[in-house]
C-alpha cells in the first residue's frame with residue numbers, strides 16, 4: 074500500500090482446500106453443530122450494551138472491545154485448533170520472522186447472523202504482535218480498509234496538525250509532507266536553536282493546520298481496498314503501520330458467517346492477574362498446506 078510499510082495478503086481457497094479433511098467445509102458444518110460457547114458479550118467501554126454478533130476467545134486473553142473470559146485451546150471444539158494452525162501457516166509464509174515461530178497464541182471467533190457486521194476498527198492495540206490473520210467460513214463478506222480520520226485530514230479532531238508522515242493520496246499531501254519534515258527538525262526541550270517549549274510547539278501545530286487549511290472533512294474518504302472474502306479464504310495483515318494508518322470493517326452478505334481471527338498477545342503486556350490459569354502451548358504446526366502442494 075502506498076506509503077505504508079506492511080502487507081495485506083488475501084489467500085483465496087480453491088476446491089482442494091475447501092474439501093480437504095478438516096478443511097473449511099467440514100469446519101463450517103462442525104461450528105454449527107458443536108457447542109462453541111458463542112455468546113453476545115458486553116462492550117468493555119462502560120456501556121451496558123451488548124455486541125451485535127456472537128463471540129468467544131481461546132488461548133491468551135484478548136482485551137477486545139467486548140468483555141468475557143478466554144478458554145484454553147485444550148478441549149476446545151476441533152475447528153478452533155485447526156484454524157489456529159492454518160492461520161499460523163499462512164502468516165509464516167508472509168511474516169518470515171521468528172515472531173511467528175510459535176504460531177498465534179489467541180483466536181477470536183465471531184458468529185455473524187442475519188445482518189450483523191463489525192464496524193471500522195483497527196487491530197493495533199498495545200501488546201499485540203504485528204501480524205493478524207483471519208479465516209472466513211460461510212456466506213461471503215466484504216472487508217474494507219480505509220485511512221483513519223486523523224491520517225486522512227492531517228489533524229486531530231481538535232484541529233492540531235498530526236506529526237506522522239502523511240500518506241500519498243490523502244488531501245494536501247505535498248504541503249503536509251513539507252510541514253511534517255520541518256517539524257521533525259525541531260525538538261522539544263531546553264530552549265536551543267532548534268528547540269521550542271511543548272506549549273509553543275502545540276501552538277505551532279495548530280497554526281500549521283490553519284495555514285494549510287486542513288479540513289475536518291472526510292466525505293471523500295473512500296475505502297482504499299475492498300476484499301470479497303469467500304468461504305475458506307484467509308487474510309493476513311502484516312505490519313504495525315497497517316493498523317496505525319488504516320481501519321477495517323467486515324460486512325457479511327448473507328445470513329450466517331463465522332470470522333475467526335488469530336493474533337499474538339505479548340504476555341509481558343498482561344498484568345499477573347490477567348494471565349490465564351492454563352498454559353498456552355505453541356501451535357503444533359500440523360497444517361502444512363500439503364493439499365495444495367500436492368496439486369502442483
Ligand SMILES: O=C(O)CCC(=O)C(=O)O
Nearest residue numbers: 191196207323332333334
Ligand atoms: O470477521 C472477520 O473476518 C474479521 C473480524 C475482525 O475484524 C476482527 O476480529 O478484528
